Amino acid sequence: MQEKIVNSLKEHGLKATPQRVTILSSIDKKGHANIDEIFNDAKVSHPTMSLATVYKNVTSLVEMHLLKELALTNEKSKYEIAKSPHSHLICKKCGHVEDIMLSDPLAENCNRLANSNSFKLEEFELNIYGICKSCLGE
Amino acid sequence: MQEKIVNSLKEHGLKATPQRVTILSSIDKKGHANIDEIFNDAKVSHPTMSLATVYKNVTSLVEMHLLKELALTNEKSKYEIAKSPHSHLICKKCGHVEDIMLSDPLAENCNRLANSNSFKLEEFELNIYGICKSCLGE
DNA sequence: GTGTCTGCAAATTATTTGCACGTTG
DNA sequence: CAACGTGCAAATAATTTGCAGACAC
Numbered sequence: 001m002q003e004k005i006v007n008s009l010k011e012h013g014l015k016a017t018p019q020r021v022t023i024l025s026s027i028d029k030k031g032h033a034n035i036d037e038i039f040n041d042a043k044v045s046h047p048t049m050s051l052a053t054v055y056k057n058v059t060s061l062v063e064m065h066l067l068k069e070l071a072l073t074n075e076k077s078k079y080e081i082a083k084s085p086h087s088h089l090i091c092k093k094c095g096h097v098e099d100i101m102l103s104d105p106l107a108e109n110c111n112r113l114a115n116s117n118s119f120k121l122e123e124f125e126l127n128i129y130g131i132c133k134s135c136l137g138e
Numbered sequence: 139m140q141e142k143i144v145n146s147l148k149e150h151g152l153k154a155t156p157q158r159v160t161i162l163s164s165i166d167k168k169g170h171a172n173i174d175e176i177f178n179d180a181k182v183s184h185p186t187m188s189l190a191t192v193y194k195n196v197t198s199l200v201e202m203h204l205l206k207e208l209a210l211t212n213e214k215s216k217y218e219i220a221k222s223p224h225s226h227l228i229c230k231k232c233g234h235v236e237d238i239m240l241s242d243p244l245a246e247n248c249n250r251l252a253n254s255n256s257f258k259l260e261e262f263e264l265n266i267y268g269i270c271k272s273c274l275g276e
Numbered sequence: 277g278t279g280t281c282t283g284c285a286a287a288t289t290a291t292t293t294g295c296a297c298g299t300t301g
Numbered sequence: 302c303a304a305c306g307t308g309c310a311a312a313t314a315a316t317t318t319g320c321a322g323a324c325a326c
Contacts, residue, residue, distance in 0.1 A: 015300055017306060035290090050308045055291065057306090071209035073263075076290090089257045100251055109244045114266055117238055119227045122268040125211075128252055130260040153280060153325055173315090188283045193316060195281090214315090282323070290315065298307070 001025070012064040022046045023057055024066070024081070032070060032078040032097040070097070073129070085123070091132035102126060139163070150202040160184045161195050162204070162219070170208060170216040170235040208235070211267070223261070229270035240264060 005024045006016040014020065019042070026041040027033050033041065039054045058079055061067040070078045072090065078097060085107070089098040106126070114121035143162045144154040152158065157180070164179040165171050171179070177192045196217055199205040208216045210228065216235060223245070227236040244264070252259035 010301090015305060017300075019307070048308075051290095052292080052309080053307055059292095069211050071211045071215075073207050073209045073215075077209075077211075087251065089252065089255060091257075092260065098255070098257075100255055102251070103247060106244065106247045109241065109247070110264070110266060113225065113238055113240070114227065114268065117227055117236065118271040118274070119229075119236075119266065120269040120274055121266055122230065124264065124266040126248070126262065126264050128248060128257065128259055128262040130252060131258040133256040136256070136258055148326095155281060155325070157282070186283075189315095190284080190317080191282055197317095278326095280323105280325080282321105284320095286318085286320105288315100288317065290313100292313070293311085295309095295311105296307105298305105300305080301303100 008066060012066050014060065014064060014066075018046060019049055019053055020057055020061070022049065023054060024061070027067065027079055028081055031099070032080045034076040034078045036076070038079070070125075070127075072127075087126040088128065089132065090127055090129050091135055092129055093131055093135040096132055096134075098132065100128075146204060150204050152198065152202060152204075156184060157187055157191055158195055158199070160187065161192060162199070165205065165217055166219055169237070170218045172214040172216045174214070176217070208263075208265075210265075225264035226266065227270065228265055228267050229273055230267055231269055231273040234270055234272075236270065 002021055002025065005021050009016040009020055022042045022045055023038055026038055030037065030041070035054060035058065038058065039049070039051050042049045042054065058067060062069055062079070065082050067079045068082045070080060070088065072078060075095060085102065086099045087102045089100055110124045111121060140159055140163065143159050147154040147158055160180045160183055161176055164176055168175065168179070173192060173196065176196065177187070177189050180187045180192065196205060200207055200217070203220055205217045206220045208218060208226065210216060213233060223240065224237045225240045227238055248262045249259060
């Protein structure tokens with residue numbers, strides 16, 4: 001698993017330092033995390049990690065398309081491992097973010113929307129805000 | 139026009155101060171603006187306006203649902219006058235944000251996505267990133 | 277008149293930077 | 302060993318707060 005991360009870093013032209021591996025595996029485990037969550041998580045396995053290192057690395061990992069930023073209403077951006085397009089269910093109560101697959105018709109719809117406005121679509125994001133299953137159950 | 143803004147403020151239980159009217163009409167004219175843009179714009183007609191006042195007011199206007207925050211990837215949040223649901227074309231080159239109507243099938247699609255995940259949808263946002271018409275023409 | 281709002285300055289929080297040293301490839 | 306990355310401390314930027322005076326209603 002670490003192996004995979006190390007390879008991924010190298011493929012993207014970044015050195016595989018323990019700090020980077022820690023950051024990536026933390027995000028991978030959590031699914032989505034903001035800077036503070038990454039930092040606190042990383043400190044457990046790597047106590048000397050500095051916050052500046054987290055900032056610098058998250059920035060370069062985003063630039064190298066290994067991470068993706070998820071800008072959120074009312075809270076700090078979260079980061080996720082870059083993977084195939086999907087959409088998000090964001091719980092307004094607990095803040096949990098859940099990935100969901102989006103349907104082809106929906107993607108098609110977005111393409112049409114962009115086209116009919118002479119806009120060159122590069123990517124789109126669909127974020128659904130509300131209350132998650134587990135918060136509903138309480 | 140100012141009249142409308144004044145009424146809107148009062149209806150939402152906020153005092154209609156000149157600062158607030160200025161902030162709202164600036165956003166209304168621009169369509170979408172971030173804190174700095176609002177501040178710089180407001181200073182023209184109201185030179186003594188302080189940045190803290192902009193922050194405080196934008197916060198309360200969002201709380202009172204008169205404004206809506208638009209969280210963006212890679213740039214500061216922009217604010218828009220709250221109005222019926224719509225989606226956004228966001229230009230990665232010039233930063234311009236354009237509102238577009240979303241189709242019923244698309245909204246229906248989102249409802250279904252949420253339902254099938256036992257998620258209580260409150261609202262959703264569809265942001266399309268790419269290059270706008272005018273930047274394409276250059 | 278009174279409670280809310282403003283402007284200012286100071287406090288806090290968030291992010292970036294410079295640099296000496298350590299590590300990866 | 303060369304380039305790149307780290308940790309620390311200091312610098313900047315962004316946002317919030319406290320408070321005294323001003324204004325809306």
